[in-house]
Amino acid sequence: xxxxxxxxxxxxxxxxxxxxxxxxxxxxxxxxxxxxxxxxxxxxxxxxxxxxxxxxxxxxxxxxxxxxxxxxxxxxxxxxxxxxxxxxxxxxxxxxxxxxxxxxxxxxxxxxxxxxxxxxxxxxxxxxxxxxxxxxxxxxxxxxxxxxxxxxxxxxxxxxxxxxxxxxxxxxxxxxxxxxxxxxxxxxxxxxxxxxxxxxxxxxxxxxxxxxxxxxxxxxxxxxxxxxxxxxxxxxxxxxxxxxxxxxxxxxxxxxxxxxxxxxxxxxxxxxxxxxxxxxxxxxxxxxxxxxxxxxxxxxxxxxxxxxxxxxxxxxxxxxxxxxxxxxxxxxxxxxxxxxxxxxxxxxxxxxxxxxxxxxxxxxxxxxxxxxxx
Numbered sequence: 121x122x123x124x125x126x127x128x129x130x131x132x133x134x135x136x137x138x139x140x141x142x143x144x145x146x147x148x149x150x151x152x153x154x155x156x157x158x159x160x161x162x163x164x165x166x167x168x169x170x171x172x173x174x175x176x177x178x179x180x181x182x183x184x185x186x187x188x189x190x191x192x193x194x195x196x197x198x199x200x201x202x203x204x205x206x207x208x209x210x211x212x213x214x215x216x217x218x219x220x221x222x223x224x225x226x227x228x229x230x231x232x233x234x235x236x237x238x239x240x241x242x243x244x245x246x247x248x249x250x251x252x253x254x255x256x257x258x259x260x261x262x263x264x265x266x267x268x269x270x271x272x273x274x275x276x277x278x279x280x281x282x283x284x285x286x287x288x289x290x291x292x293x294x295x296x297x298x299x300x301x302x303x304x305x306x307x308x309x310x311x312x313x314x315x316x317x318x319x320x321x322x323x324x325x326x327x328x329x330x331x332x333x334x335x336x337x338x339x340x341x342x343x344x345x346x347x348x349x350x351x352x353x354x355x356x357x358x359x360x361x362x363x364x365x366x367x368x369x370x371x372x373x374x375x376x377x378x379x380x381x382x383x384x385x386x387x388x389x390x391x392x393x394x395x396x397x398x399x400x401x402x403x404x405x406x407x408x409x410x411x412x413x414x415x416x417x418x419x420x421x422x423x424x425x426x427x428x429x430x431x432x433x434x435x436x437x438x439x440x441x442x443x444x445x446x447x448x449x450x451x452x453x454x455x456x457x458x459x460x461x462x463x464x465x466x467x468x469x470x471x472x473x474x475x476x477x478x479x480x481x482x483x484x485x486x487x488x489x490x491x492x493x494x
Contacts, residue, residue, distance in 0.1 A: 123192070129199040136236075140233065146288075151229070155216075164215065168213075225248055230280070243289065243292075249431055255292055258321060274300040278308050290318040295317065297317060298317055298320070309335060316343070344362055345364075352391075428443060
C-alpha cells in the first residue's frame with residue numbers, strides 16, 4: 121500500500137493536468153509544519169519563492185523540527201522538489217507566532233499552485249506545551265487566539281492568492297482552516313472551493329448550530345484515520361470519511377501512515393470499535409463538565425507542567441526520568457481543594473470508560489462476525 125511519500129514520487133502531472141485532491145491537501149498541510157523561515161526570507165513575503173529553490177542541504181538543520189525530522193519526511197521533501205507537480209509551486213506568506221502569555225501557537229503559509237489555483241495551509245500543534253494548552257482550551261473557550269489569527273490570515277492571503285482558493289490543515293490546523301473559512305464572510309467564502317480538515321478536532325455544539333457553520337458545511341472535507349483520537353475530540357455532527365492507516369492507535373495521527381492508492385486515500389467503512397469507544401467516553405465526559413470545570417481542569421494540569429518547567433513535549437518524554445518526578449512534586453504541593461477536584465474529575469472519566477466498555481466489546485464482536493472472525 122502506498123503513502124503520501126509514494127504519491128509525491130509517482131504523481132508527476134501538474135495541477136493543470138491532474139485535479140487537486142485530498143492527498144495533495146494533506147501533503148501541503150504537512151509542509152506547513154516545516155520551519156521555512158530558516159530557508160529563505162522570501163517565504164515571509166507575498167512575493168514568495170519556488171518550492172524547488174528551498175531544497176538545499178544548508179537549510180535542513182533548521183528546516184525539519186524534531187517531531188517531523190524523519191526519513192519519510194526528507195524523502196517526501198526531495199520528491200516534491202523534483203516533481204513537476206510541486207517544484208514550481210510558489211510558497212509565500214509564511215508566518216509563525218507563539219505567545220506564552222496569551223496561550224497561542226499559530227503558523228500558516230500559502231501556496232500559489234498555478235494562476236488558477238491557490239492553497240492556504242494552517243499548521244497543527246507543534247511540540248510546545250503552550251500549543252497543546254491552546255488545544256485543550258478549545259473545550260471551554262471559543263474562539264482561541266489561533267482561530268482568530270487564522271481568520272485574519274485567510275482574509276489577507278485571499279488578497280494575494282489568485283484563482284480558486286482551497287484551505288486546509290492537519291490536526292489543529294484542520295480546525296483552524298474550518299474556523300477561518302466560516303468566519304471569512306460571503307465574498308471570501310464564494311472563492312473557496314473546499315476546506316480540508318485532516319484529523320482535526322471538532323467544535324463545541326453551539327458552534328455547529330451557528331449560521332456561519334451552516335454556510336460552509338457542504339464545502340468541508342474531513343478525513344480521519346481508523347483509530348482517530350485527535351480528530352474525534354469535540355466531535356458532534358461533522359461528516360467525515362475514514363482513511364486506512366498502517367500504524368496502530370494514536371500513532372495513526374501521523375499523516376505518513378495514511379494509505380494511498382491510485383492517487384487517492386484508501387477508505388474504510390468506519391472507525392475501529394476502540395476509536396468509537398474513546399470518542400463516546402471522552403466526549404460524554406467533556407459534556408458532563410461545565411465550561412468552568414473544563415477550564416479549571418485544563419488550567420490545573422497545565423500548572424503542574426509549568427511548575428516543573430517543562431516547555432515542550434520532547435522535553436517531557438525524552439527526559440521523563442526528570443520530568444515525571446518534577447510533575448509529581450508539583451502535584452504534591454497543590455491545595456487540598458484542587459487535589460480533590462482533579463481526583464473526582466479523573467474518577468468520572470474512568471467511570472464512564474468502564475460504563476461504555478461493554479459497548480466497545482459488542483462493536484468489536486459484531487465487526488468480527490461480519491468479517492468471518494470469532
